[in-house]
Amino acid sequence: MGFQKQAFILLSVLLFFNFLIFSTADDLREAEFTKLCETKTILTINGSFPGPEIRVRRDDTVYVNGIEDSINGANEIIRPGRNFTYEIELDDEIGTLWWHARSAWAKATVYGAFVILPATGERYPFPAPTSDQTIILGECFRQELAEGSVPGQAVGYTINGHLSEEYGCNDTQYQLQVDYQGLYLLRIINAVANESMVFAIAQHSFTVVGRNAAYARCSFLSSLTLAPGQTLDILLSANQNVGQYYITAQSSSRGLSTSGILHYTTSTGL
Template sequence: MGSQKHVFILLSVLFLFNPLLFSGADDVYYEFFLQEAEFTKLCSTKTVLTVNGSFPGPEIRVRRDDTVYVNVHNQGRFAVSIDWEGVEDSIDGANELIQPATVHGAFVVLPAAGEEYPFSAPTSDLTIILGEWFRQELTEGVVPGQADAYTINGHLGETYGCNDTSYELQVDYQGLYLLRLINAVANETMVFAIAQHSITIVGRDASYARRSFSSSLTLAPGQTLDVLLSANQNVGQYYITARPSSGRLNTTGIIYYTTSTGL
């Protein structure tokens, strides 16, 4: 059958601790088409596995108590397994080992209908996936070395000298943004920061957390953090950085303000 590739779907969720009665749960359906496509990064082109033509893959977004149906159509060359990181014993294959040669996406569970977050309602919420890029295609049985680059939502940024695109985050002045951070790097702890901005941590790995403040965040492999970003700096552009704790390489994105309301 040849080498086997894997789909790695990471889970970023926030649950309420309060036991409440819920109603209005829905059945939610997704169609995933696994296809191979050529991507050019680091001044070279290689074939990668995509979900619905995108890398990282599309986001699943549902509410607590919903029932999710995902129909996967494998149109690639090899057999595929699916792993749902963070889901315990509720989906077949949840405990299988996954090689780093993967495509990944986010599974976001919102509060149930009628529930509210235990913090101020955000203006918007955004998912940010920290990933890695290898020049060579990885397959099962191949032990990967260190990544050749790191990504923010699939973007390498401007640090590698190959005219690769940067991830851009648009915010409005005085807006409050819930950022769902996922470290999809297989074997590196990642450090994430936004220049001149403080970040409030409100959730860790599927649970609300006591609020804490930081100018940078450290995420272990597979870890998720939910944080609040207050867009309270002077209107302009600021760097977003993500780097492995080893400090060997880094990638950058840009946050920029689209309005000057209040200034």
């Protein structure tokens, strides 16, 4: 992967603010969300938090339109009032990346998954999963973020935009439904700006098969530590007794955490 392409995809992660938007995620708008017992206005793409997931295949070509910005590592500078279309050919990348806004205040809420699937006819170098799910670890702030402001320190963490019941505000808790004996490819993204996050599912272990849009030698872990901005692709075997199990995501330094529920949907177990 060349330096310019690597800087654009892995460091800049395919979306900048002010503004670079994919054609599939082209509506930048403010929306009201109720978190931590308060309703606040946040900046979103298409009114969703996290933003829409973008899925492509290896060997696809992605086009990104930019307005009034420049890109580190790129030769082109977009002049005010002008635009430029960036052409990105995906060849070496496979697995999970993410896109996000460039400025600190917008990046707190404007982000989403960028998934690169195998090319047509190409197989994974590991057992085919029953399905795959994306899990984005994010953060929540007490104050309403204003343009140009610095978000400050998070007061809560989210899983796919959901806080957990421990915050006591009747926020909906994230739930992941699985079938007994199913094999699931989970795409974990740490979108928390300045904190490593520890991810785990009670009584379950993981097989790591990818890191930062590249296949990885398989490793077997009971918990995962993701640095800020890191992505991991993991296999989860739904092989425990049918029931419900806590999904946890905890800051490695602050002790603040959030949780969700892994829920088996079938009626037969071990």
